[in-house]
Amino acid sequence: MRPHYLPREFTHVIVIAAYIPPSANAEEACNVISSTVSRLQTQHPNALLLISGDFNHASLSKTLPTFKQYVICTTRDNKTLDLLYANTKNAYSSSPLPPLGRSDHNLVHLQPVYQPLVYRQPVPTRTMKRWSEESEEAQKDCLDTTAWDVFTDSHGEDINSLTDCITDYINFCEEHVVPTRTVRCFPNNKPWITPDIKALLKDKKRSIRSGNREELKIVQRELRFLVVKE
Structure with missing residues (x-):
C-alpha cells in the first residue's frame, strides 16, 4: 500500500x-x-x-x-x-x-x-563544501602558483613531516577558495534524498491538497524514476 x-x-x-x-x-x-x-x-x-x-x-x-x-x-x-x-x-x-x-x-x-x-529527534547541522567549476579552477590556480620548493627545503628528508605540512597547506587553500554552507540533516531522510527529490515531494503534497489527480500521477512517475536512479 x-x-x-x-x-x-x-x-x-x-x-x-x-x-x-x-x-x-x-x-x-x-x-x-x-x-x-x-x-x-x-x-x-x-x-x-x-x-x-x-x-x-x-x-x-x-x-x-x-x-x-x-x-x-x-x-x-x-x-x-x-x-x-x-x-x-x-x-x-x-x-x-x-x-x-x-x-x-x-x-x-x-x-x-x-x-x-x-x-x-533533534535536527543536527553540518557544514558542507560547495564545489563548482569556479572553485575548482581557483584551487588549481592556488596550487599552480605555490612554491613547492619551500616545503621540501624546510623539511628535508622527513617524509612524514613533509606530508603533513603539504596536506595542511592544501586544506588551507581549500578553506579559502571553496565556499561552505550549513545544512540541516533531518533524521527521517534517507541517504539518497536529494534536493530534486525534496522538490518533487513538495509538488506531490501540493497536488494532493489541490486535488489535481493528473498532476499527482505525473509527479509520482517522476519521483519513482528519481528514487530508482539514486
Whole structure:
C-alpha cells in the first residue's frame, strides 16, 4: 500500500490479513505467519508492516517478539480475538465500536498516534563544501602558483613531516577558495534524498491538497524514476 501521505522513514505499507480458525494448530499457524513476515522484511526492510485479523486462540508474541500488539479492548464477548500487530512502537490506540450488521465481533477503532521520526529527534547541522567549476579552477590556480620548493627545503628528508605540512597547506587553500554552507540533516531522510527529490515531494503534497489527480500521477512517475536512479 502506498498512501498519499506516509512518514518518510517508511517506504510503503505492507498489510497481512490473517484468519486462524479455532480448530487450527496455533503454533503451526504462527510459524507460517512468521516465515512470511521474515521474507517480506528481508525484501522491504524499511516498510511499515501490519498484521491484522481473527487470531482466536493464537498469539504472535513468541514468534514475532519485536512486533507490538495494539488491540487492548474486547472484540467478542469478554475475549480479545481480533488483533493488530505492527513492527513499530507507539503507532495506534484502540477503542471498541458496535458490531457491523449481524456480526458477533465488535469493530475496533484504531486511532494513529505515531509521531514521525523528524519530530522525535533533534535536527543536527553540518557544514558542507560547495564545489563548482569556479572553485575548482581557483584551487588549481592556488596550487599552480605555490612554491613547492619551500616545503621540501624546510623539511628535508622527513617524509612524514613533509606530508603533513603539504596536506595542511592544501586544506588551507581549500578553506579559502571553496565556499561552505550549513545544512540541516533531518533524521527521517534517507541517504539518497536529494534536493530534486525534496522538490518533487513538495509538488506531490501540493497536488494532493489541490486535488489535481493528473498532476499527482505525473509527479509520482517522476519521483519513482528519481528514487530508482539514486
